[in-house]
Amino acid sequence: MKRSRIPFLTSQQQTPSFSPATFLQNMTDNQPPASPPATPLLYSSDSYTISTPSPSSSYASLATSASTKSLRPKLSKSTTIASENIQVMVRCRPPSDMEEQSHEQDCWLLIPEQGTVKLDESNGTTFEYDRVFKGTDNTEIYESGIQKLVRSTMEGYNGTVFAYGQTASGKTYTMTRTAEEPGVIPKAVADVFTYIEEEAIDREFLLQVSYMEIYNEKINDLLNTGRHSTGLSIRTTTHGQDYVENLSTMAVTTPEEVMNYIELGEGRRHTSETDFNKNSSRSHTIFQLIIESKPRMSSLASVRTSRLNLIDLAGSEKVATNTERRQEGSFINKSLLTLGKVITQLNEGAKHIPYRDSKLTRILSASLSGNDRVAVICTINPAWKSKDESTNTLRFAQGVKKVRINPKITQVAQNSRLQNYKEQIVELEIQMQRKTEQEAETKER
Numbered sequence: 358m359k360r361s362r363i364p365f366l367t368s369q370q371q372t373p374s375f376s377p378a379t380f381l382q383n384m385t386d387n388q389p390p391a392s393p394p395a396t397p398l399l400y401s402s403d404s405y406t407i408s409t410p411s412p413s414s415s416y417a418s419l420a421t422s423a424s425t426k427s428l429r430p431k432l433s434k435s436t437t438i439a440s441e442n443i444q445v446m447v448r449c450r451p452p453s454d455m456e457e458q459s460h461e462q463d464c465w466l467l468i469p470e471q472g473t474v475k476l477d478e479s480n481g482t483t484f485e486y487d488r489v490f491k492g493t494d495n496t497e498i499y500e501s502g503i504q505k506l507v508r509s510t511m512e513g514y515n516g517t518v519f520a521y522g523q524t525a526s527g528k529t530y531t532m533t534r535t536a537e538e539p540g541v542i543p544k545a546v547a548d549v550f551t552y553i554e555e556e557a558i559d560r561e562f563l564l565q566v567s568y569m570e571i572y573n574e575k576i577n578d579l580l581n582t583g584r585h586s587t588g589l590s591i592r593t594t595t596h597g598q599d600y601v602e603n604l605s606t607m608a609v610t611t612p613e614e615v616m617n618y619i620e621l622g623e624g625r626r627h628t629s630e631t632d633f634n635k636n637s638s639r640s641h642t643i644f645q646l647i648i649e650s651k652p653r654m655s656s657l658a659s660v661r662t663s664r665l666n667l668i669d670l671a672g673s674e675k676v677a678t679n680t681e682r683r684q685e686g687s688f689i690n691k692s693l694l695t696l697g698k699v700i701t702q703l704n705e706g707a708k709h710i711p712y713r714d715s716k717l718t719r720i721l722s723a724s725l726s727g728n729d730r731v732a733v734i735c736t737i738n739p740a741w742k743s744k745d746e747s748t749n750t751l752r753f754a755q756g757v758k759k760v761r762i763n764p765k766i767t768q769v770a771q772n773s774r775l776q777n778y779k780e781q782i783v784e785l786e787i788q789m790q791r792k793t794e795q796e797a798e799t800k801e802r
């Protein structure tokens with residue numbers, strides 16, 4: 358078995374060459390991604406040795422084993438803070454070349470200072486949100502609307518960010534990487550590592566990622582192409598928490614590694630040219646960062662565990678001409694309709710919320726009904742011809758804004774992944790020590 362020493366993620370030791378500016382710059386320079394590591398790593402504190410799995414172990418099976426139910430943390434106690442609203446932002450993208458050529462006036466009047474959007478004509482309804490944005494700048498959106506949420510996930514709160522809007526309104530542009538303008542996901546990844554390096558002086562971290570899509574109402578693992586990578590099921594733990602069975606989770610130690618996994622997943626996501634968008638997302642994707650941390654100096658202290666969900670929804674759309682696109686569109690529209698119903702019923706205080714009516718709402722149920730901090734970016738098109746769809750998006754955004762949530766920090770007493778990994782590492786160290794002693798004895802004889 359091959360061994361190397363790799364530090365556990367702490368502020369002093371983590372990736373010495375990491376700089377968020379260079380990391381994002383490298384992405385914008387369009388560098389080809391390095392391949393993801395052949396095997397996920399178990400990493401450790403200074404006193405432990407890291408072990409890479411044996412060459413015969415397959416990437417897929419290791420990935421799957423990391424997500425087995427036995428490694429699920431036992432919840433022990435949680436700290437609640439006052440309830441708050443979901444943060445809602447609206448973004449209107451600039452007109453496309455085609456829209457420019459048709460010399461249409463912009464349909465919407467956005468006033469960022471007031472957080473309002475209204476039809477650019479007299480007597481239109483005025484919609485009000487936490488923030489509204491125009492233009493191409495993803496940094497502004499990240500820094501003013503998302504960064505605080507991302508940083509609070511490093512402190513133990515669960516966080517969810519999702520982009521919602523009709524097809525070709527700019528959800529993927531806002532959430533994922535583009536060569537010119539890195540979106541919320543790469544910015545969040547860079548920020549997580551900056552936080553560990555600069556602010557989490559007394560804590561050590563274990564980070565893992567998963568990436569899935571919901572395509573035609575089936576859940577596919579985007580980081581694993583093995584036998585259990587498509588048509589995954591949602592199960593419920595004895596604590597009543599839903600989880601995706603057999604979804605792989607990968608341990609990560611650098612932002613580049615995370616981005617390599619994202620790149621891998623994006624390559625596997627279903628996208629196609631449609632009547633409305635040259636590169637339309639045909640599935641909802643959920644990228645998850647699982648964060649465990651504990652005070653550096655104490656092995657007995659409670660472990661904090663939290664997750665950050667970054668979600669790029671597929672866009673609602675009118676009926677497409679191509680049969681396959683039409684079928685995909687009907688699955689997309691149905692799940693978005695269910696999401697709308699869930700939001701309405703949460704606001705009405707309904708006893709039964711129809712989370713189980715779609716995979717998307719079932720996966721989002723923990724975020725919407727529970728203890729996550731949630732931010733939603735609703736994207737609209739500027740054109741008059743999209744006025745009705747944009748109005749629907751603005752109404753959805755108003756509904757979401759009313760939903761109350763109660764963010765909590767969850768502490769895990771024992772049996773966390775972090776603890777399990779450390780125990781495995783100690784066990785391997787002992788075995789290694791014995792083997793070395795035996796070999797030395799044999800040589801002496």
Ligand SMILES: Nc1ncnc2c1ncn2[C@@H]1O[C@H](COP(=O)(O)OP(=O)(O)OP(=O)(O)O)[C@@H](O)[C@H]1O
Nearest residue numbers: 450492493524525526527528529530634637638672
């Ligand atoms: N804020 C923006 N600034 C400049 N261009 C943008 C912006 N938002 C979107 N675009 C461009 O508009 C087009 C559609 O955007 P994008 O693919 O992100 O939409 P989408 O909502 O994710 O669509 P779908 O639901 O079909 O996947 C792309 O060419 C994208 O580059």
